[in-house]
Amino acid sequence: MAEVGKETNARLSEILPRKDQRPEVLHEAMRYAVLGGGKRIRPVVTLAAFHAAAPEGAGREKVLDAGCAVELLHAYSLVHDDLPAMDNDALRRNRLTCHKAFGEATAILVGDALQCLAFDVMAQAGGDKAEVAIRELAQASGSLGMVGGQMLDMEGEGKHQDVQEIELIDRWKTGALITACSRLGGIFAGASDARLERLTQYGRAIGFMYQICDDILDTTATSQQLGKATRKDDKAGKLTYPGALGEKEARAMAQKRGVEAQQIIREFGKEGLYLRLLCDYLLDRIS
Amino acid sequence: MAEVGKETNARLSEILPRKDQRPEVLHEAMRYAVLGGGKRIRPVVTLAAFHAAAPEGAGREKVLDAGCAVELLHAYSLVHDDLPAMDNDALRRNRLTCHKAFGEATAILVGDALQCLAFDVMAQAGGDKAEVAIRELAQASGSLGMVGGQMLDMEGEGKHQDVQEIELIDRWKTGALITACSRLGGIFAGASDARLERLTQYGRAIGFMYQICDDILDTTATSQQLGKATRKDDKAGKLTYPGALGEKEARAMAQKRGVEAQQIIREFGKEGLYLRLLCDYLLDRIS
Structure with missing residues (x-):
């Protein structure tokens, strides 16, 4: 994981426009927002799924x-x-957020330019698979995916803690993009429909785990450990599993998803090694 | 032009998620932002360029x-x-802006979801040309295109009116996307490199014309005519041609670009009909 994280950071640094290119402040802020750390879970999922589906590893x-x-x-x-x-x-990530460091207008443009760059990079990586790869990314992150989940998350503030609604929010807000990573690994490997279906299930299971763990850490970890403010969900009245079921039940829910993921991984045989290591790592965060 | 405008509106209405789909408010606001009018210049440029390069019109x-x-x-x-x-x-467009009608948080998400949908639609339209089409759109609208131009435009506020800088801002802020439309029409038509180069020049010329006309109208038209506040550039100290050269010289500059565009159109023969009509329409706005 640390290895992939390093590779990702090096490649992202190459991909992002240089700081001395106009508009310099925009490019500096884009680099600040992307290169300031992060676990790089999503590239890890993508590569792990690729290795599980195409052990030869061409491409x-x-x-x-x-x-x-x-x-x-x-x-x-x-x-x-x-x-x-x-x-x-x-x-x-233990630093000022982008708008605190560069101002609000610049932060809006940084987000806009990064989304655009994401599609540019995906199109180039996809080559003759560009249509499928772009649509996978777009549908996972649009109004019926990540952005829609963010909207539901905001709308849910202060409302009754309803487990079905929380599941929907989590599936869209975080799950959709992580599932897309797992599927993209399979798509780039030329995986069969059956394999792609299994990678979809794996992505869903670890996506849920990841979000539940995040919500648990928001209630139990210190701000220094996470590098950002904590106890935010409770203050904002957000809908979360720990909020609905308590910390212990939420933890059990994450572990249940972990067991599901491990069952799916078993079907990949020894090629599923990275998928398993990643699943263990994610569960370790809350144990 | 009116015909293409109608077709575009009908197709956009089909493409956009329905209002009764969750998150309903987000989808309502997306439809509000897109379907509330507008001249649909960009689809007109795309289709006109396509017709000029592939008169048969397949696809x-x-x-x-x-x-x-x-x-x-x-x-x-x-x-x-x-x-x-x-x-x-x-x-x-004579209505409240999106954040005035739906709140700021929703407006940010509306923009994010619309960008994402744009790439989804382009990938599907592009098919086996998806990589090229997506990269064309992404590069025209990213930090070295439209978003970068918006940043330079903000940075320029209150600074000395410098014609070279204005040209750069206009080329990025408006010109890049309009040029991409012209090129995309050619790309979808399978145009030769030489034709694509001519369409690039055409797009650049009318992109400049369009922005200069916009800046002139900001100083001469009424708010009712434009459906938005006017005299904004002057108040904000924006860098514009009318600001740098006065209205008369700016008008002459737009007309010079119009003559350039017409010279390029001539090389397309009678297939350049739509390119010419569009050029005339754009010049008419300020005469």
């Missing part, structure tokens, strides 16, 4: 680029979510 | 969809540009 560079495209898209969503009109956060 | 539906994708992208940029942190506009 790995393109898959890393596809992972970088998803990471750029994820970075844009964080910049916009942190804005005053949205979650109004001042701290992210 | 016209895909080209209309490509034009719709550009229009979705243009609509997102207007929603974000109108935000309080950016140009802070309350009126657009």
